[in-house]
Amino acid sequence: MPELPDVEVYRQVIESGALDRTVTGVEVDADRILDEDLTAERLRNALQGRTLSSTRRRGKHLFIEIGGEDRWLRLHFGMTGRVVVLSGDEELPAHTRFHLNFEGGECLAVTSQRRLGEIGLVEDHDGFARERELGPDPSDDGVDRNTFRSLLSGRRGSVKAALMNQKVLAGLGNVYVDEILFQAGVHPEAPVEELDDRSLKAIHRTMGRVLQTAVRRGADPERMPDRWLLPRRREGVDCPRCDGTIRKSQVSGRSTYHCDSHQEERNSR
Ligand SMILES: [Zn+2]
Incomplete structure (x- = not known):
């Protein structure tokens, strides 16, 4: 999509x-x-x-x-x-x-x-x-770290659902949200209201880099870097970043891929 x-x-x-x-x-x-x-x-x-x-x-x-x-x-x-x-x-x-x-x-x-x-x-x-109540475009310079934090504050549900919500940020969908969370080391089901500052920073920084690289490479999955999730969205394959395994699940009704090792699940604290 x-x-x-x-x-x-x-x-x-x-x-x-x-x-x-x-x-x-x-x-x-x-x-x-x-x-x-x-x-x-x-x-x-x-x-x-x-x-x-x-x-x-x-x-x-x-x-x-x-x-x-x-x-x-x-x-x-x-x-x-x-x-x-x-x-x-x-x-x-x-x-x-x-x-x-x-x-x-x-x-x-x-x-x-x-x-x-x-x-x-x-x-x-x-x-x-x-x-359409579209949120800001995440590749816009205006979406700095503080803006990003305030866009997510007060939201409920999984971080994946929040990032896919076009009223929060317009442009991200299933595949690139998985990619950003994979590279930021955040579990897609982590409750958005429980993300600590370190995770928010990591997601924001990763988002900018992933989008920029993807555009530069023509948005072609085959041309994405080897350490990305995008070329290997399959259940049971080895994680390219750690000794974990890529798992498939459903989050917000969408097929979701994440690493069972470096994207730790965050339970309520
Ligand atoms: Zn991993």
């Missing part, structure tokens, strides 16, 4: 290959991926003949400014998704759900093997974030 690093990589793909070209065609695979107030025809009218002029990302939401329209195309990638920019002679990839053709033959395609997620038009991306 695309999370902050994946969506940031998609943003960069669009930024470097799809801006400032006139849109000559808009194709949507199914109306159900459009926001309720949007139809394929309205989307086509908003984009046809325009250019894409800039991009923004907030958490897992990608916003693409429509030049001269004062509007933004919003993409959210549900279960799977990928963004590619194709040259004129390349064929559309399989499972293309949405694509824009540009003058000159290039094409921006969004593919998804499963449900794509959401396509919308918004006038103001900050307003959208307020409406």
Whole structure:
């Protein structure tokens, strides 16, 4: 499921290959991926003949400014998704759900093997974030250690659930929360209200480093460092950091992987 690093990589793909070209065609695979107030025809009218002029990302939401329209195309990638920019002679990839053709033959395609997620038009991306009550983006410089601590204070439940809550921080999901907790040495089920200062510091520091590295490596699990959990999310494999074993469990209804040794469980004190 695309999370902050994946969506940031998609943003960069669009930024470097799809801006400032006139849109000559808009194709949507199914109306159900459009926001309720949007139809394929309205989307086509908003984009046809325009250019894409800039991009923004907030958490897992990608916003693409429509030049001269004062509007933004919003993409959210549900279960799977990928963004590619194709040259004129390349064929559309399989499972293309949405694509824009540009003058000159290039094409921006969004593919998804499963449900794509959401396509919308918004006038103001900050307003959208307020409406959805999205928390700050964890890769934002504004989320320093003190802000991070206050975002988590007063929360209940597991640290994993708190970090995945888009109203606390927008952008983290199942895979990267597991990765951050694995590297910070904190058990995913540790109650968030019982985390000591050392753990909070470790999670905050690790979060920044993990997200940065993941984006730099194209959010590709195969290219992640050897000592990461991400390339080995499997029950029973050896931990790359200690002599423990990777275990699978369910936390907040999600498949969770952690090391049974260096991510000690913290019981109530
Ligand atoms: Zn370990």
